[in-house]
Amino acid sequence: MDKKIINDIKKLCGEDKVFESVKLSEYTSFKTGGPADCLVRPVTIEELKSITEYVRKNNIPYYVIGNGTNMLAADEGFRGVIIALKDMSGEISFSDTKDDDTVCVTAYAGCTLARLSAEASAKGLAGTEFASGIPGSIGGAVVMNAGAYGGEIKDILEYADVLDESGNILRLKNEDLGFGYRKSIIQEKNYIVLMVSFLLKRGDEKTIKAEMRELNERRREKQPLEYPSAGSTFKRPEGLFAGKLIEDSGLKGYRVGDAQVSEKHCGFVVNRGKATSSDIYKLISDVIGIVYEKTGVQLDPEIKLLGFDE
C-alpha cells in the first residue's frame, strides 16, 4: 500500500492507532487470516468519521470489524484498510426514562456484549442475560441481530446511531432497522454502527446474575469453547437445525487439515490448531455439498467472509 495513504490516515487519528501488515488472525476468533495492508483502531466517532470519509473519497477498499467473532478472513489477507472498532468502547451510560421500570442504557459500538451484560446486571437491569456469553461487540451484534436462548438484540434495542455512506449520522429506531433472523438493514446499506441505546427493565440483581450463570454453563456444556471458532457457522434452516443435519449427514468430526466439524456441536466449525482459512472455507463448502446431497437442504453460512471471491 502506498505510504502516503498510511501517513494520511496517521494524520487523521494519530500514529499509535495505525498498523501496517497486521495479521487478521490476531483480530478474528477463528485465529486465521493473512495480513491487512493497513489496520486502524479509531477511539472516537470523529476519528472514525474522518477515516471513512478519507477511504471513501480516495476509493480505497475498507472493511469494518468489531470483535471478529463472526467472520472468516482469507489467508491472502486484505488489500485495503481494516477499520477495527475494538477501542471505540467508551463509557456505558445509564439514564431514567418516563417509565419507572425501564432504564435507557447507551453504549459505543466497540463495547463488548459481555461488558454490557456485566454492567447492566450489576445495576439490577434485566434484558441482556441472553447476550452475556456471545463474544461479539455491540456493533457486530446489532448488524447480525445476535441472539441466543430465546432472546435477540431486537428485543432490547431502542435505537442505533449509524454513519451512512455520505458521512451523515442517522438515528434509526428499532422498527427502522429491518431486523430478521441474523440480519438487519445495516448489512445492505453499508452503515457503520456508532452507538446503541437499549431499554432494560429493573429487576433483581441476584436473579439476573443467576440466569446469566446458568446460560453460560449451558454454553460451556454444549459448545466447543475450548477451540477457536466463529460460533454457529451456518444459519438455521427454517424449522430445522444445521447441527443435526450435519450430524445426520455423517459429518461429525469431518476434517480438512486442522479445520473440523466439532465433535461436541456439529453446528460449529473449529480450528484444532493450525487450520488455515482455506481449510475452513473448503470444509464449509464440503459440508454444504454433502448435506445437500444427503438431505436436500441447502445450508447457508452465517459467518461473514472477508477477502474471498463470493
Ligand SMILES: Cc1cc2nc3c(=O)[nH]c(=O)nc-3n(C[C@H](O)[C@H](O)[C@H](O)COP(=O)(O)OP(=O)(O)OC[C@H]3O[C@@H](n4cnc5c(N)ncnc54)[C@H](O)[C@@H]3O)c2cc1C
Ligand atoms: C464461541 C462463539 C459463540 C457465539 N455464540 C453466538 C450466539 O449465541 N448467538 C449469536 O447470534 N452469535 C454468536 N456468535 C457469533 C458472534 O459472536 C456474533 O455474531 C456477534 O454479534 C458478532 O459481533 P462481532 O463484533 O464479533 O462482529 P464481527 O465478526 O467483527 O463482524 C460481523 C459483521 O458485522 C460487521 N460489523 C461489525 N461491527 C460493525 C459496526 N460497528 N458497524 C457496521 N458493521 C459492523 C462486520 O463488517 C461483519 O460483516 C458466537 C461466536 C463465537 C466465537
